[in-house]
Amino acid sequence: MNPTACILVIGNEILSGRTQDANIRFLATRLGELGIPVREVRIIPDVRETIVANIVELRARFDHLLTTGGIGPTHDDITSPCVAEAFGVPWEIHAESFAKLEAHMAPGSFNAARQRMAMLPRGATPIDNPVSVAPGFSIGNVHVMAGVPRIMQAMFETLAPSLRGGRPTVSASWHADRLLEGAIAAPLEAIQARFDAVEIGSYPYERETGRRGVSLVCKGHDPDTVHAAADAVRGLIDSLGFVPIAGEPR
Structure with missing residues (x-):
């Protein structure tokens, strides 16, 4: 069986609607390419008890737990x-x-707030950050990354190997207007019963031009079956008398 993943999005700004999450789609797609299907996504606030409880629960339920957000220099x-x-x-300075x-x-700018970004749980392995240097980290099966997409x-691509x-997840889709x-x-439903190893999704669409229809997407791990x-x-x-069009509707 393929290993499973959960994405834990941490941040009051996501829950309030102030910031639109842009990380879930990227992570779900990349993890699928690695053969690690995402089975759950949660969005939680910057509350200590909530974060701790979710990490304890989810790391026990999934092979990989990936978190985004909450590793900057500010109080929250x-x-x-x-x-x-x-x-x-312990949470302590990671010397490297x-x-x-x-x-x-810059000289003189590495203040106490910025030094917090060099503090990791003891035993954690840093995840390199080629954009702004401040690391994410992995400990056990938990992988902690920044919220800025x-x-x-960039962190994920250094972690992925x-x-x-x-x-890997394989997909094939057809859609039809009207x-x-x-x-x-x-x-x-009858087709789904025949191919129980394939996830078949039905997704209605409607475009601003008034064009609408249904997209049918098949996903699985065996290309021939998919x-x-x-x-x-x-x-x-x-x-049914409609024209099947390969791929997703544009």
Whole structure:
């Protein structure tokens, strides 16, 4: 079986609507390419008890737990010490990270707030940050990254080679304009029953031009089975008198 992942988004700004999360889609896509399907996503506030409780729970349930947000220099950036508490280890200066940050900062600017970014749970392995140097880190099966998308993505690419994965997720899709879900529900369920190792999703779409229809997406880990299911989906669309169009609607 493929290893599983959970994404834990940490930040009051996400829950309030002030900031729109841009990391979930990237992580879910990249993890799928590595054969690590995402099975759950949670968004939680910058509250110590909540962060600690979620880390303790989720790292026990999933092979990989990836967090984003809360590792900057300000008072509400509390993810790192919360991870240390969840693992029952001290939160302390990581000498190598401290030296890198000190060398990166302008003379006299490496103040106490910025020094917090060099503090990691004891035993953690830094995740390199080629954008702004301040590291993320891994401890056990928990991987802690920044919330800023450009930095998070750079961190993830340095982390990715170390992640234990499985067979990559394969997908194939067809869509049809003017097709409605109500017309395909029963036959689509029959196709799903035939291909129980494939996840078949039905996604209505509507564009500003008034164009609308349904996109049918098949996902799994065996390419032959996925494409066989997609062929059945294409045949279903065709049998209903609609034109099957390969790929996602634009």
